[in-house]
Amino acid sequence: MLTTLVLIKSYSGNLMSLLAVKYLPQPFQSLQDVIDHRSVSIIWQKSSLFEQYIRTAKSGVFHEMARLEKEGRMVFHKQPQFPWSLDTFVRRGRHVLADADITITNLIARDYSATGRCDFYLSRDGFFPYSSSLISHKTDPLIQSIDKWVLPLIETGLVRYWMESVPNYTICDSPSKIKVHNEPFSSSHIWIVYVLLGLGLGAGAVVLLLEIVTHRLT
Template sequence: MLGLWMLTTLVLTKSYAGNLMSLLAVRYLPQPFQTLEDVLDHPSVAMIWQKYSKNEEFLRGVQFGMFREVADLEEKGRLKFHTQTQFSKSLDTLVRTGDHVFVDIDTTVKNLRAIDVSKKGRCDFYLSRDGFLPFSSSIISQKTNPIIKGLNPRVIALTESGIFKYWLQDVPNFTRCNNVPKKVALSTTLSFTNLWGVFVLLAGGLAAGLVVWSLELLNLPNKKSSWKTT
């Protein structure tokens, strides 16, 4: 009985010590999707692309290569097209659950993340290291429009000065989550939920001892009678 109790105590003590150490351990934040191939190879993750965009048109017409594989995912239910007005809701529901990813231009995704950070106060999303789509913006007019000659150099000057990029990034918390750490040291304050094992161990030991002591008392008269008989 004593050996069994010592073995049980040892196992519970080691488990409890490991639980306390895990509260102070370094936790790694997973970032599994860094390339488009990572998403393609994951059978349970769907992509969200912008609806009514040049990217959707490109996927509809691509004939071979990696983007052809992406387009084929629509038949499997792993490719969805949402409008920009749906992006915020999709981010807060589908992407937050971990089974959807956004594929769009860098600025759009960062704007969505910045808005979410302003609401939640924390960085819940990360951007992949690799880029998949080119970004292009332009002003479209008729070929015979006389203002084109004067507009072109001004647009080039604004682009080279970075004013377009500044306008697109003029969102609060736009750069707050650019360098999200992959590992974070977290410490949790001790509470009853962390210490309940100590009390269970103490109560279990007292209960087991009480049961053994009661059995010894009940068995004591039988021993005395056996002594007198002999």
């Protein structure tokens, strides 16, 4: 009885914890994770600095990433295609999308606004430093004026603030576990209770038969 009580209390505690907190699988947190997972392909921005860097890398993870193109596991899409890429290729679970974190978060926010669900996540690891800038001819007399006004905007965070001013921008910034309220019970949640009950009844029946047989033999 004491053993049964301990098992019941332990299982009920674990069951309530499982129903109250769900762990969301987030297997891809780095480029190396994508390289090692042979059933997944990666989408990069076409005609970008990322594409150029991957194609010219001589060693390291980006050099390994370049080999994925020969295996048919790396594709390049233009940035205007990204919402479609996210809604089709990435949503099916066979592709990941690599780009600047602001771009990815904007796409996730817009998808949440359209569907009401957080179906995607942003990796914890970054893979490439990236900054926005204006490009002009080096003899352009406006360069000094542009630097004078743009640099303070970047340093104060206004540029990032403007880029992040998208509805539901942070609503999908959830950890790998979430709290769940009013989760309904089902047989899949408490199957082990029936297993323990059956084992207990079976063990009791065996002991009863042994007692009967021993009593008759003696």
